Amino acid sequence: MKILEFVEFMGSISEPPLFAYSIVVYSEGSQIFTARTRARLNRKNDLESSELEQVALIPEYAFQPAFSERFTRAISTDQSFVKRPCLSSYSTIGVSPDTSVAEELLQEVEVCEMLRRHPHPNIAVYNGCEIEEGRITGLCFQKYTESLQRRLNPGHLGKGMFAASSQHFDHEWCSRIIKGVKDALYHLHTLGLVHNDLNPANIMLDTNESPILIDFGSTRAIGQSLEDVGRTPGWYNFDVKTAETSNDLEALTEIDAWMRGRTSDLKFDE
Structure with missing residues (x-):
């Protein structure tokens, strides 16, 4: 298990608020999962499967939208920063699949493609989409200090x-x-x-x-x-x-x- 992201949530009854739970995103092999845990992840690097609740697989299509040829294809280098979607916001609530993360990524791609056509010296240089097996896995930008x-x-x-x-x-x-x-x-x-x-x-x-x-x-x-x-x-x-x-x-x-x-x-x- 490799922890990719986590977000802590605090209870609202006490003052100051006490820790309630964390949403954790982790990978096992090529698959990515989301779950809840009562563990304080900022103090703990390892988790046991017994500490996880509400475990759910995050399907690729939920955060890696299909690449379109009208977008720019980038090649990541040491001079690139790759922005990847935040998966801690992925929701397991509801009967229909949550594709909001992928939709937000596509929204940002559209904006960045426009900025690439209309550059400005004080706006980050966008080099295009990082692609794996036909899906967008991240957005490549020039790396800054x-x-x-x-x-x-x-x-x-x-x-x-x-x-x-x-x-x-x-x-x-x-x-x-x-x-x-x-x-x-x-x-x-x-x-x-x-x-x-x-x-x-x-x-x-x-x-x-x-x-x-x-x-x-x-x-x-x-x-x-x-x-x-x-x-x-x-x-x-x-x-x-x-x-x-x-x-x-x-x-x-x-x-x-x-x-x-x-x-x-x-x-x-x-």
Whole structure:
């Protein structure tokens, strides 16, 4: 058994909340399974089959959509980063097969193919689909140095706590980062798209310290519903349910305040 992903869930009765269970995704041979476990996986590398509940096979078609020749075929290299679908969101509820993971991957492929036709220096370079036996197993991008989150906040401080200690950052450097991201967002918006998940982890830095916008899994056309679209708590307005350009611009303003230590200007709750 090889653990591929896990997500912990906390109970809501006590304060602070206590650990309830984990969703774990693991492989055995060429097959991938999802299950629940009461084990704390962040403290335990091995699991016994007796510790697993609600075990279910995840079929290939549920997370590896068929490749179309209208998409770009990529060859992965050492200079590539391959983004693969997150399987911890796979649902075993219902009688019909859950293909939402595959559908989300295809949605992102469509966006990335458009960006490949309309490139921008502050948007990640998309090299195409990784293919195995006619199915898309991942999306290949140019590899970048590190994220803005990792560069500025390696200690993983909470947003407010980090902002309260970030006043010492070079304001000219911060302005250059914000301008580069804003240019990338405006380019997206002219294509009729909204990123919808702008946060410091989705901004990479290249070797020239230029900001690079990544992760288009939540990108939707302007006006499209955001129901069931994943976004990062603390970096968006919970009341907004559609893709509007203001979503990105408000998130960028939040990042600007976060970097410059303007705690009173932070708007979004974590």
